[in-house]
Amino acid sequence: MLRRVEVGNLTAFRAADFRFCNGVNVVIGENGSGKSHLLRMAYALIAAGADRNGPPTSASPVKSTLQRTIATKLINVMRPESLGHLVRRRTGRQRCRLALEFENSAFDCAISLAAASRSEVSIDGCPAAWQDKAPVFLPPHELLTLYPGFVAVYDGRYLEFDEIHRDTCVLLGQPPPRDSRKALASASMEPIEREMGGTVELDVNGRFYLKVPGKSRIEMPLVAEGHRKLTMLARLIATGSLMESGYLFWDEPEANLNPRLIRSVALAILGLARDGIQVFVATHSLFLLRELVILSKTDGFGSVAQRYFALAISEDGVRVEQGDTADELQTLMLLDENLQQSDRYLALQD
Secondary structure (H helix, E strand, C coil): CEEEEEEEEECCEEEEEEECCCCEEEEEECCCCCHHHHHHHHHHHHHHCCCCCCCCCCCCCCHHHHHHHHHHHHHHHHCCCCHHHHECCCCCCCEEEEEEEECCHHHCEEEEEECCCCCCCEEEECCCCCCCCCEEEECCCCCCCCCCCHHHHHHHCCCCCCHHHHHHHHHHCCCCCCCCHHHHHHHHHHHHHHHHCCEEEECCCCCEEEECCCCCCEEHHHCCHHHHHHHHHHHHHHCCCCCCCCEEEEECCCCCCCHHHHHHHHHHHHHHHHCCCEEEEEECCHHHHHHHHHHHHHCCCCCCCEEEEEEECCCCCCEEEEECCHHHCCCCHHHHHHHHHHHHHHHHHC
8 A cells, every 4th residue: 555655846746745545545636736747656656666567577676677667657657758847847956756655665665856867767765575566547538439459559659648548458458357356346346337327348359338238239439428437447347457456546537427427436436445445536526525525424435544635736836735534624725616606606696
């Protein structure tokens, strides 16, 4: 489990120290506050230290090899023109720092980047062991309609897509397991499949379909976009990709979803956390935030730990508030805007 992320002079952050729980971690903030950057950089470092793409070449990480691996992953995930562009540009400082601490300290890792660097990373703290769990990242948009042939084209040509798209498409194409994980997957998928009204299938031609009982299967481009997002999550659960992972990073899960579907997403998030997956969510949605709180008190998710982070932009960099409940946060820009809109709407009725 990831316990802490410390950043200094990195993109939007002057200095921040994030303390995570082992359940659901919700990051809230306005556009440009660094929510996606935080999730993407944590994902990149964990993915670089994992062995999902094959066994590591050494029993433990070698600093020189890890430098190249992390640098490549950061470039492919963040897509800067040079790594030095990740250094916060409003200060005269020439370096930034990113450090990850885990429940198992053997995985701890710390890096720094120079503003002048194009593709070099300095390893300030080298992990003593390879990650035993690989992360999964879900972008704001669905990937099932993009999937046919995407990985082959991505690997053979340069595309203006970050590597998260490739990583997740590879997982979408894995076959379902035949072992006991299937029962666990079924429990996690129940609210999703109930909302979708069917199950997801991948045919031999590499195209996804929604199979509805008693009806012919529906090709994925004809399925509503909100349902395609749920279907993507269902596929990752069914293949065991999420069950094998220790981490799920999900950027704006509420995008293109109506409130009813957002509730299904909240149920799935809490269900995955209850099954032992550490979840990180970046969101703008007050509805999703409230639904996570409500479900944790009413639907048997009381044992799932939750932690909330509010990011607010200031002249001195992004300010971070954090607490075990949303009520502990004094600065919730998202909440303030929703309440102000409610006030304006009610004023129209007077």
